[in-house]
Amino acid sequence: MEHQRRARLGNGSMLAWLVDPTTNIPADTRPILLGSLLSASGVVLVGALSGIFVAVAAACRTGSRQFWVFAAIEVVLVLLRLRAIRRSERHFRAGTLPTVDRSVLLTIGWCALQGITGFAIALTGDLVMIVIATAFILGLVAPICARNHAAPRLAVLLVMLCDLPLKIGLAFSGHPVLWVLIPLCFPLFASICVLLRNVAAVMAASFNAAERNRFLAGHDALTGLANRYGLDERIAAMAVRPLALLCLDLDRFKSINDRYGHGAGDAVLVAVATRLRTVAGDGALVVRLGGDEFLLAVPDLDPAQTEALGRDIAAAITDCHIPLDSGDHVAIGTSIGYACFPEDATSVTSLRTNADDALYAAKRAGGGVRRHRAAATLPDAA
Structure with a gap:
């Protein structure tokens, strides 16, 4: 029945x-x-x-x-x-x-x-x-x-x-x-x-x-964050309201793996995931895309609020040293690019593309937080 x-x-x-x-x-x-x-x-x-x-x-x-x-x-x-x-x-x-x-x-x-x-x-x-x-x-x-x-x-x-x-x-x-x-x-x-x-x-x-x-x-086994599975569908469901998409990856992550081993790299990823969840809040979708790449989808943020959130995330990651099992502490940097819907994109696909472009522009500039429209004005922007 x-x-x-x-x-x-x-x-x-x-x-x-x-x-x-x-x-x-x-x-x-x-x-x-x-x-x-x-x-x-x-x-x-x-x-x-x-x-x-x-x-x-x-x-x-x-x-x-x-x-x-x-x-x-x-x-x-x-x-x-x-x-x-x-x-x-x-x-x-x-x-x-x-x-x-x-x-x-x-x-x-x-x-x-x-x-x-x-x-x-x-x-x-x-x-x-x-x-x-x-x-x-x-x-x-x-x-x-x-x-x-x-x-x-x-x-x-x-x-x-x-x-x-x-x-x-x-x-x-x-x-x-x-x-x-x-x-x-x-x-x-x-x-x-x-x-x-x-x-x-x-x-x-x-x-x-x-x-x-x-x-x-649907989740990353190491960090417990959401993974790529069904990501576009989840973002599309959130995009019925204003939505900010932030893409970030970690600076100097490879050197930590090379010096301390992959176990230390895993500890860094777990620590970063914890900080991302804390700063982004309960309403955000926090995703590990793979390696040291992360994505955050946060509803109801305008570009100015998203810029402030990006800076808070960067501070949470870069201002605190991360302890390792060996007793050492390591510092990590991050580059963040973001785009806002509907200000910077008309679809989920273009929103992700524009956030990625802003991330690459931020990396080329040596780190920091970049918005897609600001990145588009740079001579070397995608």
Whole structure:
């Protein structure tokens, strides 16, 4: 079902502990797991028809009116559950995440009804109905665990609600030996809990590996900054507002690699990345293009503000010596070129090209901060 792809908990939901996956998973994955807890119409109808059959059969065999009441409650519950499914589908079609609370609460109510029905059947002493009820409830255990594997606590609760009342009823049916069924319940519940926790651990490992691969696909492994992957698309998404693009690379970086080794060069790159993130702020996109080349996309800056930011970046990089593991401290310089949208470019492609041109002009001039239009006035500018 499409609506089961993703879901969320309602605001201030009391079900958070119950539906927790009990293991560490990426936050972006939780809506997927919650979506699996939403009811499916086919499953709901099959379960309801089975429950109605058991209740009606018990009413016909025993003549007890309570089983007709149970059948009527079953009908009400199935209508409410189908209504909840339609509501979730409407949310999905509208592009919003459905809440899982109503579906979970109705599922809990349905499982409790099966347990109460089983309890009442056990007290009748009707052997045929006891066999039917026992087979029905035992047949629910595997589907409940399978459908609610993403929430082990919920799955155990649902199994308990179905199974435990039946066995309590059997214990009170007049055969003392059947009291042994009650302590035997707890190894069953414990084994289900352990099994589902193991499933959750495997699932979490899979989700975490996928999240790690997704992160590495779009980020530089050394510095944690964004990389070239999808860069133009990300810049284009930011360019719906005024946007400043700053390109920079490091001066004297090669000499540090040659003198201290590539480990020292890596330490310098990590230190520069940290300083770039700090100066640029949370709203900026900071990218390592490769080697000692970096790019910053910062929204809502005019050229004067971008010039000031470029000078702040240059000061943060050049004014502080960077410590190395060897105990030495090294100084690094930087050249920065920038262009602003829409002042200096009419497209993302030209914006990147113009920022690059300004960077090369700054390097030819011996460093510093250059804007594209200022660079274009130089005789040797591109």
